[in-house]
Amino acid sequence: MRRPIARAATTALGLFAAAAGPLATAAPAAADSVVVGGQPARIADAPWVVALSSRDRFGGTRGGQFCGGVVVAPTRVVTAAHCLGREILGGEPWEVPDFKVIAGRSALRGEGGKEIRVVGTWVNPAYDAATNDGDLAVLTLASALPQSYVIATAATGDGAETPGTPATVYGWGDTTGNGTYASSLRSAPVQVLSDAACERAYPGVFGTAYRAGTMLCAGDPQGGKDACQGDSGGPLVAGGRLIGLVSWGSGCGQAENPGVYTRVSALLPSTLRPVTPVSPSARGW
Template identity: 55%
Template sequence: MSHHVRSLLTALLLSLPPAVLPSAAGAEEVIVGGYPVGAAEHPWAVAVASRAHLGDHRSGQFCGGAVVGPRAVLTAAHCLSPQVTGVDPADIRDLTVIAGRSDLRKDEGREIPVRSLWINPGHDRRTNAGDFAVLILSEPLPAHHAVPLAGEGDPAYAPGTPADVYGWGDTSGRGSFAMELHSARVRLLADTSCASAYRDSTAGVFDPESMLCAAVWSGGRDACQGDSGGPLVAYGRLVGLVSWGSGCGEPGQPGVYSRVSVIADELVAAGLAHR
């Protein structure tokens, strides 16, 4: 990661009041083929919302995110693009993270305003590379809500590893958006399999350095529209964020995720997250 990116992350850290700096001690894709789960049991899975731009339906949710520190949430850079929200990120005055709410029709949990945000300037909208954004919360969440990050070389990235993806997106691939948090069990795939699946794709360009794939190869389980930015967790560690793919749960068309190891060292060094 570039010095420019590290400097921006450091600036985010310095924007926090000294008394609430996070401690290192302490975790455009609902889920097809998944099942409802409780937010209390998976507190690092949060909704990213704006009632002003998306309405009160489903609490204004439009993307997912992963709590990686008391004040830090990782999500997808493309979630904050005008193509998703309809406005420039600077014009979203009520950007909110919803934590501890399984059912978006209810008022359980907390709606925490986003104090500041960082969108990866290296995000390439054509290839989908660098699909990361960091949201800094105005109020801290409990430290145990954060999911640890899987850094480079972590065995959680090994092909065949079972992993769980979370979100409130489309459950069918036909616009049936979920009201409750869902999860689906998939497996990480070899980079060669993913590269082959998307060799001639117009949806994006698979880059093994910054992306990984997960799926059930025969199809039926996957992230979908509305799940973007949501967490992919293996062995209790965050390995990916929902980024892109072709269709939802289609055989031979795995979901593509931003590889968290790309940004893990910088987040940990800035005190925003832990392993």
């Protein structure tokens, strides 16, 4: 079994390496294809999907996209905590002068939609990069998105988390595992898997263990459908509600190693709150 690692870009050149630990450097997983087994998705059908962007850090070829995010309030976007790590951004979030989210745009270099500056971040204080536990962060936007962009979020015990429930994962991730990315949003149909299946897949023997309290996993029992490198922080949706954020996994699209997601119902109610300025001094933004 390959070491479980995160699914986010790490350098401006789109070059990727395995992490020294499961998530210690927030390196991406090897990829087979973008949102493995997926198809093009219309942003009009999923307006709550946004791209995290820094052209200064990641270049302009794909609008600077390096992770995904989800609109949960007009000025709030949730994403994976590891997307805000120094290994991804090259520093702290307030040190990235053009940190934005791209909303309402399927093609990253297309027209339309909005690019909105990130003015605040909040990283779950319980997030543990060594165990992947609590992999959630909240971004505050400089201006509000329409209410129609907001997706409902699952609450504790939501039936959308029931094993066997059809779900969909969205992203702009790597298409080959070699730094080749999709230019437009894609989605893939998966299903929620049981905690027992996820624990068997990730028992912690060769890397990070699955933790049912803060994680859930989804995939295809036959393999071939999954999130992948560059999709970190993007949404897993079931029953019209956000149930997970792309977090980590071993490889992509492997039946025996499903994708692991942050369990939104366990973390979001206590973390969606007014956040501190992205810079401690609130200067330069």
